[in-house]
């Protein structure tokens with residue numbers, strides 16, 4: 001891989017993890033569905049594969065590609081984003097303490113509170129945009145600071161390099177959920193983070209048709225070996241077909257992310273200028289409080305934004321009910337635009353403003369998207 005580091009993301013996305021199939025010359029590698037691999041007479045495995053839970057050609061090709069795209073030393077692919085996040089916390093030791101953001105992805109918060117805390121992983125919840133609060137939350141047993149930037153659904157920006165420095169000074173790792181920006185939009189390892197997590201379900205998959213997760217580590221160290229153990233012995237591995245689909249989608253990731261960003265910027269500007277709108281949260285807007293930090297640490301702003309309406313929850317629900325091109329659905333990162341009233345999804349303990357709609361801007365023409373939003377707001 002070292003020879004590929006200097007290549008640009010577009011080139012890596014096309015070439016990393018791709019080799020012609022030696023048995024046929026096929027340019028696109030086949031899907032290897034076999035669960036088991038034959039030993040030679042001398043007892044060795046000529047292809048290096050033994051059993052598909054331990055490793056599979058489609059999975060290792062995907063892992064090579066993901067490590068190259070994030071500039072990491074090693075990657076591990078999982079059956080979902082949540083399985084990848086679980087593996088990080090399962091690789092810790094009871095008694096370890098982690099810090100995570102107050103507006104962390106809903107599932108990550110539940111995982112820590114409801115599954116990991118009973119197993120002995122202690123945690124503190126902090127506004128990670130406040131570096132003094134991060135410093136104050138560090139304890140003698142703090143082993144990990146979990147970052148999500150931009151955050152969900154207010155797109156708050158955390159200074160990844162600064163949080164990584166605080167974590168390292170305390171002997172802790174810095175992990176970044178990089179799902180929203182994707183490796184084309186933000187490279188946390190280059191900013192000093194130790195670990196990057198992806199819900200590959202979202203932009204890496206890009207077409208809302210597969211569930212997956214991945215971890216990329218800066219070092220192939222003992223912590224990575226623990227994660228590999230959780231992957232192969234815990235067994236939450238992705239299917240060969242999902243790995244193949246994912247690698248197919250990744251080939252176009254840098255171009256899709258540019259188009260998602262161009263479209264989202266135009267939608268954000270339109271919404272910010274509309275009289276019915278109270279606030280637009282998009283890091284690419286100069287008015288966003290995290291714009292300066294985002295300008296330093298992001299290459300692309302991405303396709304996610306949220307909007308708050310003047311007319312409260314009723315106005316938000318009315319707008320969501322009147323769109324035609326946007327689909328009312330959860331999730332993000334596909335070619336189709338989605339819109340969602342987050343407070344309804346999150347339920348009674350939700351902290352999300354009731355007048356907020358979250359939008360995943362897809363790859364339709366931006367003028368068509370803006371016209372649809374305009375008529376929905378009329």
Ligand SMILES: *Cc1c(COP(=O)(O)O)cnc(C)c1O
Pocket residue numbers: 080081082083105107148152177179180199200201202211212213
């Ligand atoms: C979707 C998502 C996850 C969880 O991924 P799944 O594939 O649904 O398990 C984690 N973090 C973020 C930011 C996400 O958007």
